Amino acid sequence: MTDILSPLLPSLAGGLLIGLSAAMLLLLNGRIAGISGLVAGLGRDRGERRLTDLAFVLGLLSGPPLFAVATGAWPVMRIEASWPLLAVAGLLVGFGSRLGSGCTSGHGVAGLARLSPRSLVAVATFLASGMATVTLMRLAA
């Protein structure tokens, strides 16, 4: 495998699986695979809905260990941000995804797939602010 293809093929295959998961949840259970909405619902919903969402999260948590068993290595995970920066980032991601009604999965994977105008705006906005943030941090460093 050439150097150009080596990061691209696993990314494409991973993306196809993420799309498959969204299609499964939609066609089987009628739900949108939006992780921020699902996680927020765990703190609010009761009964069977909560149990179903917990089952999804349990599956999500089992993904990396399954990957490690299948390939013999844990997925690469290089976290460079300091704890205070991670805390600020987490607050912004949590609050922002709820205020904006979704994140990379709900707006990005599910919303773009049905050409939702709200999701198109959301994705363009968080890509732009994410790119601006990374650029500013690089320039400031």
Next chain:
Amino acid sequence: MSPARLLSALAAGLVFGFGLSLSGMLDPVRVRGFLDVGGAWDPSLMAVLGGAVTVSALGTLIQRRLARPAFDARFEIPAGRRIDPPLVIGSALFGIGWGLAGLCPGPAVAALSSGAVPVLVFVGAMAVGMGVHARVAGRRATGAS
């Protein structure tokens, strides 16, 4: 209680988590490299979005021909079309956090199973951020100041 619904949610979660692991989205250095369009840009994660949206769109095309999902009474699909300030401001804040850490909710939750403390810090703060939003939104809904 529907065992089929529980099992399909579990299976969908597992496929999602495995796909994330394979895709490179669990690696904040690569995610931030993808966002660094003016620097050493790493466009490879475009393939994640492209692949995911393509299959998800096929799912949507099938869904439109069905009266109901396999294991539930109806589809729950957001119907709103209005572009309002909360959508734009929320997405902008989300993007700033995503750029700062290189983590978004799906990869962060999946990565919790590594037991890595920095992931726990991020997800803990994310839960607090969601809780703050729920309180603010709840207060607005009940009309209190």
